[in-house]
Amino acid sequence: MDPQLSFLFWGYAIGWLLIFGYLFWIAQKEKTLRKKVAELQEAMEERWKQKKA
């Protein structure tokens, strides 16, 4: 393969991989955070109920 072509290919591949890798990472982070917020909220509501009782 033409060495220039391999630089071009790997340049674009690295660029897109970085951006999509980052997107994948924040999507995973959002999933984890949603779960955490839901759990914390549930725990707090439980405590309020106990307090009222």
Place this chain on the structure above:
Amino acid sequence: MSMLSEFDDRPAVPLWLLAASALAMVVHMYLVFVWVPTEAAQGIVQRLFYFHVPAAMAQFTASFLGGIAAILFLVKRDNRYDDLSLAANETVVIFGLVNILLGMMWAKPIWGIWWTWDARLTSAFLLLFLYGAYLVIRPAAPVEHRAVICAVVCIIGMADVPLVYLSNRLFRTQHPAPVIGGGRGSGMEPRMWVVFMFGIFTVMLLWSCVLMIRRRVARLERAAADLTRRSHEMEDLRSYR
């Protein structure tokens, strides 16, 4: 009211924007690899330009957005601006890395070296370093002062952008002279212009999608931190009683 209701199941980015971004990426790839003419002096590797420069433009835009959001935070003390600033600053690092790595891939076959410490490359590296520092400082800073410290770092970062932009106009650099507004001899073949402009459009579209998603994650992080703090406060109150 449930805190999660703020973060309903609607996607952070409108579907039409995601679809437009995906379509633009495919078209851009076609234009770069098939349609655009090959540059006579540098050969096929010059086509890295159509991603390298738009990535730098996205980086600079993100830096300005982050800086303006930081200033607004300092004036209004509204956490939404801090969230926006964080989201923008993280994209500065991502698109800055893309810019620098693609530049290195371009430099090796043309200059024969991956890197040189000329004014443009050094100032671009410093900009990336500053925003890297921002991301390291953020979790390490005390919570009560975090947003203010980060806002200051981010404003310093924004001030570095004009220096990066002007570096190859003010100093003699190994980096090529500017293509846009670079004086005599600058400019491009019309088809190259089309691909370049379309590259800017594509990368900016993608950047705005990434920004919107990251901003929502920043808001979720804040909600999780607030809930954790409140939960600890309730616990403390209970043990005190």
